[in-house]
Amino acid sequence: MDSPKISVIVPVYNVEQYLPRCIDSILAQTFTDFEVLLIDDGSTDESGKICDEYAKKDSRIRVFHKKNGGVSSARNTGLDNAHSEWVAFVDSDDTLDVDFLHYSFLDIPDFVDIVFLSWAKKENGNIVYEMVLPDVTYDSGSLHKAFSETDIVSMGVPWGRIYKMDVIQKYNLRFDIDLPISEDRLFFYEYIIHSSGIILRSHIGYFFRVTHQGLSSKKHSGELCEMRFDKLNKAANLIKTELGLSPREYFPFWLQQMRYVSILINARIKNVRSPIARILLIRKIFYTKFDYKFYDKQGKDMRKYICQKCGTGLNLLLKRHFVLYNLYYSIRHLIYKLK
Numbered sequence: 335m336d337s338p339k340i341s342v343i344v345p346v347y348n349v350e351q352y353l354p355r356c357i358d359s360i361l362a363q364t365f366t367d368f369e370v371l372l373i374d375d376g377s378t379d380e381s382g383k384i385c386d387e388y389a390k391k392d393s394r395i396r397v398f399h400k401k402n403g404g405v406s407s408a409r410n411t412g413l414d415n416a417h418s419e420w421v422a423f424v425d426s427d428d429t430l431d432v433d434f435l436h437y438s439f440l441d442i443p444d445f446v447d448i449v450f451l452s453w454a455k456k457e458n459g460n461i462v463y464e465m466v467l468p469d470v471t472y473d474s475g476s477l478h479k480a481f482s483e484t485d486i487v488s489m490g491v492p493w494g495r496i497y498k499m500d501v502i503q504k505y506n507l508r509f510d511i512d513l514p515i516s517e518d519r520l521f522f523y524e525y526i527i528h529s530s531g532i533i534l535r536s537h538i539g540y541f542f543r544v545t546h547q548g549l550s551s552k553k554h555s556g557e558l559c560e561m562r563f564d565k566l567n568k569a570a571n572l573i574k575t576e577l578g579l580s581p582r583e584y585f586p587f588w589l590q591q592m593r594y595v596s597i598l599i600n601a602r603i604k605n606v607r608s609p610i611a612r613i614l615l616i617r618k619i620f621y622t623k624f625d626y627k628f629y630d631k632q633g634k635d636m637r638k639y640i641c642q643k644c645g646t647g648l649n650l651l652l653k654r655h656f657v658l659y660n661l662y663y664s665i666r667h668l669i670y671k672l673k
Contacts, residue, residue: 338369339439340369340421340422340439341368341369341370341416341417342360343371343416343421344360344373344424345375345405345426346373346381347381347408348378349381349426349427351427353427356425356428357372357384359429359430359432361394363433363435365433365436368435369394370392370394371396371412371416372385372395372398373411375400375405376403385397396415398411405517406509406513407509407511409423409509413508418499420497420499421497421499421502422435422438422495423492425493427543431538431541437539438495438496445530446531446532447497447501447531448497448526449533449535450467450486450495450534451467451535451538452464452494452540453541454540456541456544461541464538465485466538467484467535468534468536469534469535470534471533471534473530479583482580485586486532487587487589490523491542492522493542494539502525505528513558513562513565514554515554515558519566523566523573526573527576556598556601560602563597566594567594570587570590581628584628585640588628589644592624592644598623599615599619599620603616
């Protein structure tokens with residue numbers, strides 16, 4: 335099939351148990367003008383063989399076998415070989431609702447270049463959480479409002495949406511192969527900078543399988559955590575500048591920054607034994623990396639809003655009362671150890 339409407343890219347690595355169900359859910363789509371790119375990233379189980387068997391049965395499937403390079407490398411291989419107007423990413427242990435593509439392409443205005451569908455988490459086959467989005471469209475003049483009116487900043491994953499290939503190719507957007515954590519969030523940030531319009535839909539079209547062995551559960555080095563922090567922060571600041579975000583619209587990005595600086599601190603001090611050295615290192619990271627001045631610069635109403643979202647203790651923590659911050663960290667660490 336030449337020039338399909340959309341390419342569905344599936345990175346595959348050692349998922350023989352879940353892969354057939356994933357592929358079947360894609361092939362069952364009521365919208366049929368698509369191709370499936372299965373990227374076998376050096377699987378050592380039967381995943382590669384399963385991909386080949388499906389390709390023999392359905393001409394819409396193309397399989398690429400490559401040396402293991404990680405999920406970013408696999409997704410990039412898919413982007414390099416996609417020749418469609420749109421692209422979607424599906425993780426190989428997840429599934430789609432049969433109308434995922436139908437609702438993705440339903441009445442899309444010309445200015446829209448990303449469409450989000452609602453999604454649900456599944457654990458042991460049961461839905462444990464649903465993210466239901468509002469039915470709303472944002473054009474270039476209102477795109478900045480999406481960050482305060484919706485929760486898309488927290489949705490840094492690449493799946494559950496479709497992207498326009500023109501934007502990806504024009505700005506040479508790819509997943510960062512040097513960043514094995516939050517590389518999908520970075521791709522989303524870099525894409526949204528160049529977006530001229532987005533649609534959110536309430537239809538639940540994507541089912542994410544909960545796993546307790548993913549990257550997010552692994553421990554990473556301080557260097558890697560710092561690289562993640564710096565790249566995401568740079569991209570968030572570009573979004574803030576390019577779209578002219580107000581403090582309320584920028585707040586979700588700042589909240590993510592707070593989360594990642596906490597992770598960075600934990601990674602950096604884990605091998606530091608001296609209490610004094612720990613305090614000095616935490617202080618250095620906190621004041622050189624975290625945009626704590628953002629809080630002080632906002633008006634009374636905005637500071638009240640931030641405290642409501644983050645906890646009233648933030649009012650003290652962000653006014654250079656560093657002893658309180660260190661006490662807070664120590665208590666939290668102690669509670670974690672006692673669990």
